[in-house]
Amino acid sequence: MTVTPQGRTRRAALVSAVCALAVGLTGCAEDPDEGTNGVGKLPAAQIQTKTRAAAGSVDAVRLSGTVVTSGRTYRLDMRLKADGGTGSVTAEGTTFHLLRVGEQLYLKADAAFWKHDEDGKAAGGGSDTAAADKLDDKYVKVPTGDPSYKKFSGFTDKDLLLDGLLTLHGSVKTDGHHEQSGVRTIRITGDGGSGGTLDVSLEGDPYPLRLVRGGGAGTLSFSAWGKDFALEEPAKGATVDYGKQLPTS
Template sequence: MTVIPLVRTRRAVLVSAVCALVVTATGLTGCGGDDPDAGTNGVGKLSAEKIQSRTRKAAEGADAVRLSGAVVSNGRTYRLEMRLKADGGTGSVTSEGANFRLLRVGEHLFLKADAGFWSHQEGGTSDGGPADTAAAKKLAGMYVKVPTGDPAYKRFSGFTDKDVLLDGLLTLHGTLAKDGRHEQGGVRTVRITGDKGAGGSLDVSLEGTPYPLRMVRAGGAGTLRLTDWGKDFALEEPSKKETVDYGKQLPTS
């Protein structure tokens, strides 16, 4: 009997025909899974150094990005949920139980928090800072304009600066190497590492523009997801009714 070989032959012919159709329609190669780079943007074939260069260029050229995750800085862990673009950013920050919102439009930085946050900032009364619960309640729920000369401006404005933040986050330390293919949010990625992961790792999209999608910082200094590349969002200063201009310096702890 030759039924089984005949069925197999017909199946092979059918698969070949489908493969040819796909190649003709899309221009892709490697039908059947022989080429792991089939249908990708091609960066997976590059060296780790070139992949890092490509993803940095892609990130710098993007109009906007959403950044989510944790960053450890000066011994403190900050959980971020930020949207950033060239002229500012907005989002929430949580650190040591305190939660507040940041909004920067151009050089103007605003901070919004509840009374509990401002109560923990008490202490510096010589410069007019609030020293009682009533003052903290007055600031609660309002956008407080942060003076450019205040230490808080330097401390928090970096969280709203796309270029500054990404420049620091996308840096891998040590010898670069590729660490296989992975997936982030349903998107295929290639991973590059510094010193086999001790210097951080970065997942770069293999689909479309090679944007960085996940960053693990060196030394356990946080893990971040980067999404919504190029998706614009509204960025406006709060109204005067929502704003308190604190003057030369914010309350200090």
């Protein structure tokens, strides 16, 4: 039997009328998972498994927000993919740029960054000031054996970052339907939120969209999943190579 447009309209009107009549008895609530990818109906542990799998299945993502580690707050705005990443990091009021292409890591910052040690104390000596001036706004190659390499390369490693960040601690449960930047989400929590909360997209693939880390360890947003971007080494004229170790303050 063929249903005409008029028939569909009458049927929709009838459903609405029945719903309105029954609202006092049943609430006739809308299904929050209607038209979604369906993960909102799953147990929290399965949602976490699916969102981690979705995050690992694509090569590119943008990550922005704050991460608190070892008592220090880092504000990140990074584009990441399988073979590297690029973006900015702000710590202690100072912003520097990171670029990793394959194994090669570059760090670009102004002279003030190079004139201070990692605790924010001024470096002494005229030679330090002269070296800092030469590094001002240049991409500095970070040697793989330098302590800074391990410290900063992690900010450019998609798999390493996501594996560490997308883990909720404690008992994982769902915490209702929400919305992030106009996208419907299902929220899961670890230990009622003390172990972190994660909003997972209900539209398209179940990508993680927003993470609040447990213990006040930062809040991060994820976007541009699967959107490729250019990743190229800087021009030679914009690069300084310090050999085996960066200058120390």
